[in-house]
Amino acid sequence: MPAHPLTLHNVVKRYDNLQPAVDNVSLQIEPGEFVSFLGPSGSGKTTTLMMIAGFQQPTSGDIRLNGRAIDQVPPHARNIGVVFQNYALFPHMSVADNVGFALRMRGVGKTEKARKVGAALEMVGLGQLASRRPAELSGGQQQRVALARALVFEPDLILLDEPLGALDKNMREHMQVELKRIHLELGVTMIYVTHDQTEAMTMSDRIAVFNHGRIEQIAAPQEMYLRPATRFVASFVGDNNLLAATSLGNGQYRVEGWGDLHAGDLALPAGKNVDLLLRPEMIRVAEPGAAHGTLQVEAAVNYGDSVLAIGKLGGKPLRVRIPGPQARGLEAGQQLPLHWQANDIHVIPALHA
Template structure:
């Protein structure tokens, strides 16, 4: 049985000038308790989508619903939505406890109830000992945890996060990723999370919606996005990809054969709608290719095989990156696990690279045209948050 939609965007578009659309005919459903990430490059429409859901931007057309009720005609403070911003948006003149209590005070919760809920929220993020400090006395990671507690303290239906970890260093960012995942799991939260970091989206999400030029290119589980990209944009944006160009010489509903520039014929899974003669791209993850002579594997009828010249070897700790040239100009990268049980090829060697037919996909090279640059909505300031409590959280 399919899960009912909890958040629904139906035909939602957003234009600032009446001509160009930063979000174009968005149709998206989010299930209750789901962790959905909106992933895409800058200007792709993901933050505008989040701001329309929060109430800081209004759709030009279309409907947004939460639990079956229209949202797009309600102000932010009536939406029962918590918000976590990249810059934390904490009030510098208030203590940590007062910052966390702010959305409760706006909602006229009694002081006794505020005290109980604030203590519970600070215990949840493991910072009860910092209740009387001010934001400037906390580290960036601690401030972000406080912002998260403030978003959760009034028990909202949905929590929105706009690149909340972007300002943190790598180690702290990874720690906070697991903290957010833990809270999502333990509290059964519905989270809509905006990021341009594809590794972050793959790690944290139940499902990821990939945006480009105001449209969703694909919405799927992380494994489905990585293993079965629907188009060239998704294959190149999500994870590392060897994108080799060629022309389709045969195809059916499932498989296609691609002729590369050096004459090599590659067989792989294919995107629906491909036709013989189409220009296409081979999508191949570097870890799926192998150097037969190095790894002791054999080539069989289920493998594609190309000859390539080794240009460079890069040591990356747990693996080696072998950069190769195929034909006159095409390049390919192979990740070789660092097992210390084999001898790597040398620069200048010509070697065979192989991969299974079902480990690659052949996709049309055409992508949606890039729309003119459009401004994105600014993050609301604390002064705006005082009149829009949901955004303060």
Template sequence: MDQDNLIEMVGVQKSYDGAHLVIPDLNLSIRRGEFLTLLGASGSGKTTTLMMLAGFENPTCGQIMMDGRPIQDVPAHQRGIGMVFQNYALFPHMTVAENLAYPLKMRGNDKTVTKDKVGRALDLVQLSAMAERKPAQLSGGQQQRVALARALVFEPELVLMDEPLGALDKNLREHMQFEIKQIHRQLGVTVVYVTHDQSEALTMSDRVAVFHDGRIEQLAPPAELYDRPSTAYIAAFIGENNGLDGVLTDSSLVLDGGLRVPLPGHGLLPGLRARAMVRPESVRLSKDLSVSVQARVADMAYLGDHTRLVARLDNGNTVVAKLTSGALPEDTSVGAPLVLGWEPEDMLVFPQGAAGF
């Protein structure tokens, strides 16, 4: 086992009914001190993977190693892993301090050590003044901080977080993303975080593992996932992408309906059916770009820092553009003609049969 890795999952499979594998063959290495997010739609296998790491589910076969030792047969309470759940799972009859002291008492810490560690954990999440309150007397954000402090109070090497911010409103959720990342940097603990929220994954993670049908479709840093997705599925799942389907020629993509889109240097065989994808922020109003298409305005929405434009091509395809505010003439209206363009390096091209297409 590589000493830089805290966790190794090798050949892990999981079946709940003995017939269908929800995790067919998982191989995953988790580096010490990293913030790794398991991202995917409902039923993709991300939560099952987390539950196997935690010890709440057993793999059907395969091996899970932590610090070079197999743990798949070790009970959850003996793995020394911190857990943070979406529903907080706090003891309602205990004070905040008592909630934090509980995992320390279960590990045999004396009162002096327990008091010291509880105090440091409360300072970490800025809740020292709330130590004697009950969970019901706290806001949702404060309860989440208590749950986080309880997962960290016994100084585990690994903390698992299962949709921990799902119950919070947007502003508080974004604030807690920042706080959790700051605490991670401060402590250097290894975090495995499960979410279906793409922006949350991109904001918080050192690396993201995108799950699809029980498999990791791509594992990469956020910028690589966004800028260089390995499959059409990833390109469509991470952020927003315009997809244009057609048949390749030497230097263009002939869309369904006959519209020809310049596609210089695509590197694929002419005659192949393919999908070209381009991000809305790469689409601009211009006749002078290498790739340009005639379109008409189908819809517009002013969003402050940018205008979201939906344009319809001659063949019926729609293309979304995120244009800087002021880029559109003030008198632009639905139905107005315009020319949209982008550069070849802003396009991704996937042949038919590639994952996700």
């Protein structure tokens, strides 16, 4: 494992002098971290990954790994393993030969190569399939081969570009658990690109949310979910209710149609424009006389363990996730008294404020 972090400093990538695909990205990833790059298509996350791998060159900026600049180092000399969504396996080679290809290119001896390949295949649970060809494997097994190939030469860093996107839901969830197990067992630094917020939330030590070529926030999953830094992060990570409001000072905020609310996690001077984030699961069905307002239910979506009530409160759209037992019989047209705590509301200062 490298003794130094991976650092990106003011990295920019432009194509034909157009709007930057990556716009002044700086971050530091510590040895052994599992960091996810999360964002919509075209947000810059994959381009950033490809620059770290060496498949694309930054227009400007600096990338350093294990204490050395790698901007001009060719991909094969960076000691970085890469796992792609399409697996990129050689169809004419056996599983063992696919995994050992990088070792052969590095001139590793036959005995040592066989030992390392065997250990890598055991790590991903494919020790009994070494002689098979990729076409004889399931999608999940092929993805494990690609992962073993990235692990076999003991890289300083493993990059994973939406590696589970082609798998079905059950296999994707199983592979998430396996990837996290391997990460914890080996302690290798991993960067995982995804547009799937659930993957990022369940697997990562930290998440970097990309938007329009920039990182809007990098934080631990729970911190990002409960205290997103921007409106975009709040809307992209998790279900949400976002309310435009104006600060009245002393932790009080005015929401048109709702009146004045108290929010517990940030107090701003009067007159500041903000967004108030209230997650659907933070809202509770109120006891008689304790309601902050009444939801006019327009739709009720049953998830089995909970029901998502969708409607309006004070003329504004609102989503409320209610545990199953409390939601029995809930349907469109009903009125639902609601309550929440001031500390459940997160205040996001508006960019233009």
